Amino acid sequence: MEKIKFDQLQEEILHETMANGLEVYIIPKKGFNKSFATFTTKYGSIDNHFVPLDKDDYTKVPDGIAHFLEHKLFEKEDGDVFNKFGRLGASANAFTSFTRTAYLFSSTSHVSESLTTLLDFVQEPYFTEETVNKEKGIIAQEIQMYEDEPDWRLFFGILGNMYPKHPLHIDIAGTVDSIMDITPELLYENHATFYHPSNMSLFVVGKLDPEKMMKLIRENQAQKEYAPAEAIKRIFPEETVKDIKPYNFIHMTVNRPKSIVGVKGIREIPSGIEALKYKTTMDLLLMLLFGPTSANYLKLYDKGIVDDSFSFEFNLDRTFHFIDVSGDTKDSTVFSAEIKKLLLEAKMSSELTDENLAIVKKRTIGQELQSLNSLEYIANQYSQPIYGKATLFDVVPIIESITLDEIKKAAEEFMVEDHMTTFHILPKGDKDV
The missing domain is CATH 3.30.830.10 (Metalloenzyme, LuxS/M16 peptidase-like)
Structure with a gap:
């Protein structure tokens, strides 16, 4: 053992x-x-x-x-x-x-x-x-x-x-x-x-x-008998950037339009400790750009473009990784245009400073340490196989090690216009743009 x-x-x-x-x-x-x-x-x-x-x-x-x-x-x-x-x-x-x-x-x-x-x-x-x-x-x-x-x-x-x-x-x-x-x-x-x-x-x-x-x-x-272990062979369809649909929408019974912007990851997906660092770097980048204390979020909120439903996430798993930013809004077209603009300009964003990064790191580490008091959180996070032998106990030193240059590089590599797409849900009767 x-x-x-x-x-x-x-x-x-x-x-x-x-x-x-x-x-x-x-x-x-x-x-x-x-x-x-x-x-x-x-x-x-x-x-x-x-x-x-x-x-x-x-x-x-x-x-x-x-x-x-x-x-x-x-x-x-x-x-x-x-x-x-x-x-x-x-x-x-x-x-x-x-x-x-x-x-x-x-x-x-x-x-x-x-x-x-x-x-x-x-x-x-x-x-x-x-x-x-x-x-x-x-x-x-x-x-x-x-x-x-x-x-x-x-x-x-x-x-x-x-x-x-x-x-x-x-x-x-x-x-x-x-x-x-x-x-x-x-x-x-x-x-x-x-x-x-x-x-x-x-x-x-x-x-x-x-x-x-x-x-x-x-x-x-x-006490249990099993056949000898074999590596499982899986097949997934091959996709290219050209397969990404730039836009789509549906109508539903909703009071306000809903908009979501996605950015599809194209690079080879890392594994183990590198996967955990990549995920953490992207999480920090999104917090800097759209976190509740960021200037970007406050501007969007003051203009009425976003409300309390606003959310963002970086998903990373075997065979796929992507960003999604979503929310209810009075104008879905304005919402998606503003979010895409902020994503495309991310590498040059005034939000990406050493001072802001230090604040976000401190907040993120605090949340991570608090989460370690939850047995459910520990167990569920630990069962994600893409991280290999890396564990959530590695997260705090990884956060501490990430530099502003690494975050800017991640923004430059990931935020590509051809990789972006938008989906809207519009109230029934509303016309698409």
Whole structure:
């Protein structure tokens, strides 16, 4: 068992790779009464074209199957797994993103029993024709609900502009039509391929004895048999800058127009500590340009171009990275024009000064340290595989190391007009420009 110490933050991580390939991380936290665990597979909604385990040819599966599989794993022949967690006094949940599916629980007692339940229900699938068909109706309603959610449609609208060929632009839950093609056989095949321990990680943090916890996990995994680990072969469509759609819009029942500007990342995506530094650099850049105390934001707010709905984010994951800046506005065309102007002029922006960077760094470090008091935040951040062995405990020294020149270089390389796109949601009856 490997021990990784972070002296600056007085934290310690215990790490071990199980014989079957499962990566296990444990962080004991003194002074906490609660424990939190996440069991994560590197399998998300974009993983729809791959070579199944023990096969030679690529297969294309229905959109939304990763999310569907997440739902169905909670249902077993002897009942609902949520009830088992409830009897142990634990709260359980799960989520599917573009690139991962995570199962989790939190508890103040019976942590060992809850952890065993987590490992067993995720690794022992049970599907029938009847229960799969029943779930189709439930998820179809969920999909239709999100189709009526303006902010959800806004986000996937800009993804459709940036990634028209990539499965990233497809709703994580799939479509009503696509989920109708899901069968128990497909679910078992996807589970065998992507839920192999070598493609998964387990993270446990909180009030616990790490030696006893690691022993429990070893014994649990030793009782289960798996085929030899294989590298998963995935296919994603090739895209170029020419595939980016500069603009699109839809009408919905909204009181005010909504606008979002996206900038698609083109450079090769780094991994490990370099990925974490790249993400942090871009986050600092956006905070300097659009943070709540920036002159840019205050000007936009005073002019009525943005309101409290204004938001911005840099997303980085395997096969994609992009910026999105969005908000409700009285004039969507003015909003998008102003945001694009600020992005294109970013490398020369008066906001990019050593003084402003020092302020943003101090604020960001403070928020990061405060977040380390949240077991949920620690576990969820730690389960992002693109960062490799780099962890959120590396974030503070990375923030401290980033220079203004590095931020200006990032702005110059990323903010390219041909990589930018706009999507609007307009109230019904409003004309497009």
